[in-house]
Every structure is written in C-alpha cells, then in structure tokens.
Amino acid sequence: DAGVTQSPTHLIKTRGQHVTLRCSPISGHKSVSWYQQVLGQGPQFIFQYYEKEERGRGNFPDRFSARQFPNYSSELNVNALLLGDSALYLCASSWGTGGDQPQHFGDGTRLSIL
C-alpha cells in the first residue's frame, strides 16, 4: 500500500512569493494534518483537516492556509513568503480526527526561501 505522498520534494522560492504544497493521504485515511519542521526541532502543528473541514489551526499567521478535497488529498498554501518560512513541511494522515489516532507522515517538502 502507498504511504503518504507529498509533492514537490524540494522547492526554492524568493521572499514575497506564494507556494502550494500537496499531500495525498494513505488510502482510507480521512484526516490530514500539516506540520512545519525547522532544522533541529520537532514538527510544529499548522492545520488539521477532516472530511474537508478545518478542525484546528496552530499558532501560524493568516499567510498560511489549507484545504482538503473530496478525495481527502490536501493543499497547504503560504503567501508572502518570509525567510523564516524555510523549513521541511510534513503532511500526516490518520484514519480519524481524534487525539489518539496514529498519524503517519510523508517525506515532506523541503522549502527554501532566498
């Protein structure tokens, strides 16, 4: 079975630009969460989506937005990119939305801002 897939794997942007990252969850999983991982730190929660609805948002500015599609895939959008947005963006999928649902991560998108 395919795991969580993310695209693109790497991306280089300049300050002020916009970026869209994509995620396909494990087949049968209905929930997608997005995390930001800065070098040397653990992942930080950005969003969770379940059944196309936003279920929660972490402490990130409004420049960050996301959506989930009927096939449960998801997009993360970041506007007006800043140098500090350089990070590994991870998508995790789970069967449901509860706090005790195991989350499985994709390989991530490495975003570099110049």
Place this chain on the structure above:
Amino acid sequence: GENVEQHPSTLSVQEGDSAVIKCTYSDSASNYFPWYKQELGKRPQLIIDIRSNVGEKKDQRIAVTLNKTAKHFSLHITETQPEDSAVYFCAASEGRGSTLGRLYFGRGTQLTVWP
C-alpha cells in the same frame, strides 16, 4: 497548550547496549503518546505509541513506559544496533476529550550507536 520536554538531546551508546530517552509533558489531560524515528532526510516514522490507560508497551527491542502521575514517558531500546542511529521524537496529543489530532513534539534526541 501542551509542553513536551525531551532529554537527552544527544545520546551515544555502544552496539548491544541499551538506550533510554525521557520525555515530560504538562497537560494531564493528554492521553496518547507516540514515538517517531527520523533518519537523515527521511520522514518521521511511527515506531511505537502508548495510550494513557496503559503503563507499558513493548514491541521486540523497543518499549515505552508511561507514568501519568509524574507526567513522564520513556523510550527504551535494548540490544542497540547501528541502524538504530537516528533522531527520535516523543510527542503528546491534545488533551482528552478533544477531537483535534494535534501532536506536540519534543525537540528530539540524536541517538548514535557505535559498532
């Protein structure tokens, strides 16, 4: 929100020895505690998890213990092998009763196993 502290930040052991990584959490309502292994340039991989109604869980060479009263949990790896070398992250879930699957992560432990 939840605060997860993880120690040590680096750990070096000889092949065959045991390794222990410890985490504490602040929200007594958290009820799910997964551990992830992340090799360089790869995805965090779920290796074991424990729920708050269980005190210990074991899977071959790895085990996790949970002390709800003290609000700490630990990862134990026995008979370490060089391929165990990676960064290990502990995490705690959003508090009990929440339907939000938010995980709070520790800062990670770089484990190096020397042959």
